[in-house]
Amino acid sequence: MSLEKSIVMLVAVVMLLCNKAYATSYNVGDSSGWAFGIAGWENGKSFRAGDSLVFNYGAGAHNVVVVDKASYDSCSVPASAPTYTSGQDNIVLNKGANYFICGFNGHCQAGMKIAANAA
16 A cells, blocks of 8 residues: 555544544433423534434333434334334434434323434
């Protein structure tokens, strides 16, 4: 491998590592965790692509479902939606709008949903 290609590879690796080093981890709901009435917790936060959201809740009491805007607005769970159930779910944000709801009956309607927009 030529010296020029080696330098380009090294710069690319350093840039990737730097991006990861600046990612922030957010505990959804802060000390309250993923709970009823959490909607709005995300307001005023400056999320970036690569940041992670940590959803803490009692396993079996709730879940976290990744949905699109229409499903977020209607509190509906698409059959193919990614669903997390560990009680300590760590989800990395993609650039743009990221929508999450609790898929348990009535929980989303009770405010267990957030919409995080990542720059």
